[in-house]
Amino acid sequence: MLLLPEWTGEWDARAHDFVQPDEGAIYERCVRTVLADREMVRLLGKRPGVDGPQVRFQLRVPTYRQFAVARCPASQKRVFDKAWEDLAATRDKHETAAAATTWNWWAVSLLLVVGVLATLWAFGFLILVLLWFVTPLALLLLAPRAVPWFRNLRYCLLATGHGLAWVLQRIELGLHAARWGQTLQEEGVRPVVAQLINHMLGDDPDSLFIPDGHDGLRTPRAQYYMVETAAAYQLKRKLTHLRDGTIAVCGPRGAGKTTLLEARVEAADFGLIAQAPATYTPQDFLLMLAVKLCRRYIEDKGYEVPEFTRLSPFRRFTRRTLGRMRRMFRWSTHALPAGCLLVLGFSSSVRSLYGQYATAVVDLGKQWAGHVSDLGLQIWHGQAAAASVLVIVIGVTWWKARAGSWVPRLLGRLWERLSTLLGASLVVMSCSSVLIDMTDTVVHVNRFPFSIRFETPNPAPVLHGPPLNTAVNFVVILALWLGCRALSESDTEISFGKWDIDMEKTFAPLATISGVGVFFYVANDPYTRSLLADEENPLRIAVIMIGLLLVRVGGWTPQPQEPLLVSRCRNYLYRLQTVQSSTSGFTTGASQLLSLGSTHSTSVSTIPPNYPELVEVFRGLLTLIAAEKARSNETVVIAIDEVDRLGSDTKALAFLAEIKAILGIPHVHFLISVADDVAAAFVRRGLPHRDVTDSSLDDIVHVQPSTLEESQKVLAERSSALKAPHAMLAHTLSGGILRDLLRYGLQIKEMQEKANSYELTDISRHLILEELSETLAGFRTLLSKSQWTQETSSILNDVRTLGGHLRNPCKCTYNTLRHALEQFAFSTPPAPATPRDPVSELQQPFNDPQPLIDEACAYAYFSLTLLDIFSTEGFDRRTLQAAMEGPYGDPERLAEARQELGISPYSTRALITKIREAWSLPSAPTPLRNFPRPRPGECSLHPAGT
Numbered sequence: 009m010l011l012l013p014e015w016t017g018e019w020d021a022r023a024h025d026f027v028q029p030d031e032g033a034i035y036e037r038c039v040r041t042v043l044a045d046r047e048m049v050r051l052l053g054k055r056p057g058v059d060g061p062q063v064r065f066q067l068r069v070p071t072y073r074q075f076a077v078a079r080c081p082a083s084q085k086r087v088f089d090k091a092w093e094d095l096a097a098t099r100d101k102h103e104t105a106a107a108a109t110t111w112n113w114w115a116v117s118l119l120l121v122v123g124v125l126a127t128l129w130a131f132g133f134l135i136l137v138l139l140w141f142v143t144p145l146a147l148l149l150l151a152p153r154a155v156p157w158f159r160n161l162r163y164c165l166l167a168t169g170h171g172l173a174w175v176l177q178r179i180e181l182g183l184h185a186a187r188w189g190q191t192l193q194e195e196g197v198r199p200v201v202a203q204l205i206n207h208m209l210g211d212d213p214d215s216l217f218i219p220d221g222h223d224g225l226r227t228p229r230a231q232y233y234m235v236e237t238a239a240a241y242q243l244k245r246k247l248t249h250l251r252d253g254t255i256a257v258c259g260p261r262g263a264g265k266t267t268l269l270e271a272r273v274e275a276a277d278f279g280l281i282a283q284a285p286a287t288y289t290p291q292d293f294l295l296m297l298a299v300k301l302c303r304r305y306i307e308d309k310g311y312e313v314p315e316f317t318r319l320s321p322f323r324r325f326t327r328r329t330l331g332r333m334r335r336m337f338r339w340s341t342h343a344l345p346a347g348c349l350l351v352l353g354f355s356s357s358v359r360s361l362y363g364q365y366a367t368a369v370v371d372l373g374k375q376w377a378g379h380v381s382d383l384g385l386q387i388w389h390g391q392a393a394a395a396s397v398l399v400i401v402i403g404v405t406w407w408k409a410r411a412g413s414w415v416p417r418l419l420g421r422l423w424e425r426l427s428t429l430l431g432a433s434l435v436v437m438s439c440s441s442v443l444i445d446m447t448d449t450v451v452h453v454n455r456f457p458f459s460i461r462f463e464t465p466n467p468a469p470v471l472h473g474p475p476l477n478t479a480v481n482f483v484v485i486l487a488l489w490l491g492c493r494a495l496s497e498s499d500t501e502i503s504f505g506k507w508d509i510d511m512e513k514t515f516a517p518l519a520t521i522s523g524v525g526v527f528f529y530v531a532n533d534p535y536t537r538s539l540l541a542d543e544e545n546p547l548r549i550a551v552i553m554i555g556l557l558l559v560r561v562g563g564w565t566p567q568p569q570e571p572l573l574v575s576r577c578r579n580y581l582y583r584l585q586t587v588q589s590s591t592s593g594f595t596t597g598a599s600q601l602l603s604l605g606s607t608h609s610t611s612v613s614t615i616p617p618n619y620p621e622l623v624e625v626f627r628g629l630l631t632l633i634a635a636e637k638a639r640s641n642e643t644v645v646i647a648i649d650e651v652d653r654l655g656s657d658t659k660a661l662a663f664l665a666e667i668k669a670i671l672g673i674p675h676v677h678f679l680i681s682v683a684d685d686v687a688a689a690f691v692r693r694g695l696p697h698r699d700v701t702d703s704s705l706d707d708i709v710h711v712q713p714s715t716l717e718e719s720q721k722v723l724a725e726r727s728s729a730l731k732a733p734h735a736m737l738a739h740t741l742s743g744g745i746l747r748d749l750l751r752y753g754l755q756i757k758e759m760q761e762k763a764n765s766y767e768l769t770d771i772s773r774h775l776i777l778e779e780l781s782e783t784l785a786g787f788r789t790l791l792s793k794s795q796w797t798q799e800t801s802s803i804l805n806d807v808r809t810l811g812g813h814l815r816n817p818c819k820c821t822y823n824t825l826r827h828a829l830e831q832f833a834f835s836t837p838p839a840p841a842t843p844r845d846p847v848s849e850l851q852q853p854f855n856d857p858q859p860l861i862d863e864a865c866a867y868a869y870f871s872l873t874l875l876d877i878f879s880t881e882g883f884d885r886r887t888l889q890a891a892m893e894g895p896y897g898d899p900e901r902l903a904e905a906r907q908e909l910g911i912s913p914y915s916t917r918a919l920i921t922k923i924r925e926a927w928s929l930p931s932a933p934t935p936l937r938n939f940p941r942p943r944p945g946e947c948s949l950h951p952a953g954t
Contacts, residue, residue, distance in 0.1 A: 017041070021193070022186040029092075029185035035076070038189060038197040039067050045198075050218045051205050054766045058208045066204055067197075076196035080188075088188045091181040098177055102170035109163035113171075116164040212883045214731040215768035217760050224726025225754040235721045239711040240268055246707055247272065247643075247677055252634075254671045254678040254704060259711030260910075262747030265681040268711060269647040272679060277642035278633070280304045284651045290666035291619045297646075297670075298626045299584055302577035305633055309574050314581055357547040424562045431558030438551040441544070478535050485526050492519035573632055580625060584617065623669045634675035647679040668704045680705075713744025713907060716900050722746065723753050730756065733768050736899050737878055741779065743906035772878035777825075780871040781814035787864040794857035803861050806832050810868070826875075830933035833868040859913075866913035869920050870905055876929045877902070890927045897926035 021041055025034050042048060043060055053059050066072065077085065106113050206213040224233045234240075239259070246255055257265050273279035282297050306313050386392040387399060409415040474482075496515040530536045617625065634644045648667070651660055660682060671678055714722065719739040723730040730738070734756055742748035755775055763770040788807050810832050813825035880886070890897030901923050908916040924931060 021189060025185040025189035026182035029181050031088075034185060034189045034192060035073055035197070038076075038193040039064060039201070041193060042198050042201045048201060048205065050220070051209070051213075051216070054216050054218065055209055058205065063201070063205060063208065066208070067201065072200055072204065076192065076200045079196045079199060080191050081195075084188060084191055088181075088184045091177070091184045095174065095177045095181050098170055098174045102167055102174055105163045105166035105170055109160045109167070111160045111164055113164040113167040116161065117168040120165075211881065211885065212733070212768065215733045215883055216766045217731075217734055217756060217768065217771055218729055218766060219757060219760060220727065220729035222727045222729065222754065222757055225750055225757070233726050234267065234271055235718070235725050237264070237714060237718050239264070239709055240271065243268060243272060243679075243709045246709065247645075250677065250706065252673065252675050252677060253706035254680065256705045256708045257679060257681045257711060258684050258708060260684065260713065260745060262745040263711045263713060264746040265711050266649050267746070269649050269679050269681060273645050273647050276645035276677075277640075278304070278308060278637050279643075279645035279647065281647040281649055283649050284663065290663075291622060294619070294622045294626060294667070294670065295584060295617075297648075298622060298629070299581065301626065301630060301633075301646075302581045302584075305577050306574055306581075309571060311570065311574055314578060354546055354550050357544075357550060361547070420565070427558045427562030431555040431560075431562065434551050434555030434558070438548045438555065441548060442539075442542075474535050478533055481529065482526075482533075482536075485522065485529055489519060489522035489526050492516075492522050495519075573636065576629065576632075580629065626670050627673060630670075630673050630676060634673060638675040644676045645679060646676060647681075649681050651680055651682050664704045671704060713903070714739075714746060714749065715744065716903065719744060719749055722749065726750070727753065733878075733883055734771075736902075737768070737772050737775070737874075740874060740899070740902040740906060741775070742903075743910075744903050768883060769879045769881060773875065776871050776874050776878070777814055780829075780868065781811065783867055784811050784814065784864060787860060787867075790860050791857050791864075794860070803857075806835070807864065827933070829868060829872055829875075833865060833872045834933050835865055862913040863909070866916045866920075867909060869917055870909060873905075873920050873924055873927075873929065874902070876924070877927060886927065893926040893928075896922040901926075 021037060024037050028034070028037075043052075043063060051058070052063070209216070224230065227233070239257075243255070243257065257268060259265055269281055273281045280300050282293075282300060285293065303313050383392065383395060387395050390396070406415070492515045496512050496519050531540070630644075630646075637644050651663060664680075664682075716736060716739050719742075720732060720735040723735045723738065730753055734753075738749050738752035738756065741752045752775070756771060759771045759774045759778070760766065763774045765771065784807055788804075788811065791804065791807070806828075810825075810828045813828055877883075877886070887899065891899075895901070901919070905916055905919050905923060908919055921931065
């Protein structure tokens, strides 16, 4: 999209610098322009003391101005200063010469100009040249005499010359000032303003979340936002090195396996993706895959895929008939009027040609027919031996060519070349006949022998072109029409403030009006009207149309026959998607006094293909398609997605065992998304036994959770508002799972609106507490299904109390919430009063709530750690300090802790404890009296005095 304000703003800045080339004015203009930039406006007003007037006041300090100038190329600054010095020197010379004369140099210069123009008008250019040489000689002779009038005239001329030089140098200075202003703005002032605003923002300037475009977060499946991760690069490399084979793509749910498969299918020359159903039968899945393959190949070849409708034959016939009638009516509404107009326009010329050349053409045809019949009789009577041999050779060759296609190809190429050459010749001859008629040249054409002779009258007439006024007007109107057409056909949109100007809707009417203007101008101008009124123009137009028709016919080729493989796919679609039946009957009989006869009928119907037949059909068809694509160096990719949702590794392995029969086709890459346990079985192949993965898969790609660097790239590609701290928060909460990463990125925008704050501390607090509230609600639902006793039910009170604080968090009750969260997060599982009986635990494994309690406490411990890290001021400083404490201070460990929650709460608690030590966080609950009291009036839910 073309942003008109940016374009006009750039030229307005150049015009300002040109008019006011002062260095201080240019600097002030650059400051105003940069502060009005969208990126800078987003940062102003977000923290106290950081607004436009304060920043502009700081930039007026000479230190910042010198720093901005120092960042720019010194050579360009020297050129600008040199232009200023030259302009000042010229102005001084002009003022000195003007002060040395008692005359008005303006009046003297004006009189000299008027005299020169009058001399040029009265005596011509020659006398002006003579005066040009005589005047310097007269000045040399009068200079030694010091005549007063000569002295005044001399200084008037010097003042005029220096004045003209000053004007030229002023224009040059303005151009240098415009270039210097652009350089100073982009290379000097813009970086200085950005650094100053970041300095004025104080600690953690990147932690400000300023809402911006987030369409990329709202469309997680959009391929144009995709960032190539390590798994994508690994899969691309494996596909490049393997000619064919089956590659399994494994990873946790939401890691991006489907997006990866879709990207590879889209990048392939021929590919399709199929979703494995949660409950399936092998025959139904393979039937669906075969149908998609046939439809995809037919579409790839540009043919129409057959649609199987339930309409009756009569309705289908009626629909086709009505469609053809509508097309015929639409064609006739244009063809009949156009034909009538052409016949009316060409009728006079055709009748004239017929009257002149009809007899000659008939005689020529009879003459050639006589030659051919005479030659045939000579061959028949044996009087032309060479012609007889030639006829025999042609006959044998024609018979031999019955099984080949070289003769039709040869005739087609000859027809293409000859018709194109003949058509182009007719067009050139018709256009050149205009020049021949204008010179009154007579063309003589002799048939025997063939020759062309031009007879030009003596003296030859002089060709006159169109008048200058006609040519200029025609070119201007034609250029206007072509320009409007080009603008109306462009997809560009111009944004002017709040309005978006559609080029097509704006310039299409102007193109129509200018086109009609061209037509009316050509029809009404005397010169062009005389050209159009030539009596031979209809004949020329007819010849040009015949020539263009021959050129077009020469390039025409008959529609190729449908490829055999496309017909085969079409037949397979009918076979796989329809049940066909055929019935035939035969009746015989004789009737005199007695009736004797018999009736025979036969009915044949197809049966659905069984699974072995489907496998054979699919393999054979895909083999042919892959072989055809391989001859063109094209790739074929078949992706099978969602195998990991079949429920268990046993079902997934059974699915692989069923579809194993269609794998291993030459030149075909199969991509199958599987669960981690299936990938683990492939990695352990042969240890100690082999399973179906060993013989079904050729390689495997692990889609690991993204790293912090990859998450930052993904979020930066989809939203410019998410800076490094926000990406780290989303990465930590998601554990590097891309689906959750995009969800948390969108939730950050939601939490900013909820908290009504731009600070990371407030946004992260709301986001973390909301996630903790939803998670504890889920744990409480699961805990309600367990059996409780009087001794173990106290944990339910803790969960209920913490959930109550999380339901409506506010600033005045945050200390109480924080205390309850610490008590719950730091709590350890109580030791059982009596030893556990392993047999009873095995008999009732789902009634023990302790594993759920441990998981809830571990997640609360994780949430508390995130609150301590992200919801406390000084994030950048504390991040650097934690990184210096060792590997557990790396921000990547936080995401690993989130991933560890899906494995074991006990290992998670140990990992989080080491992370808290690296970040210098307390290892025990803080007493409630040590929490800072909230300032009165901070809470919107509980105002002061309530």
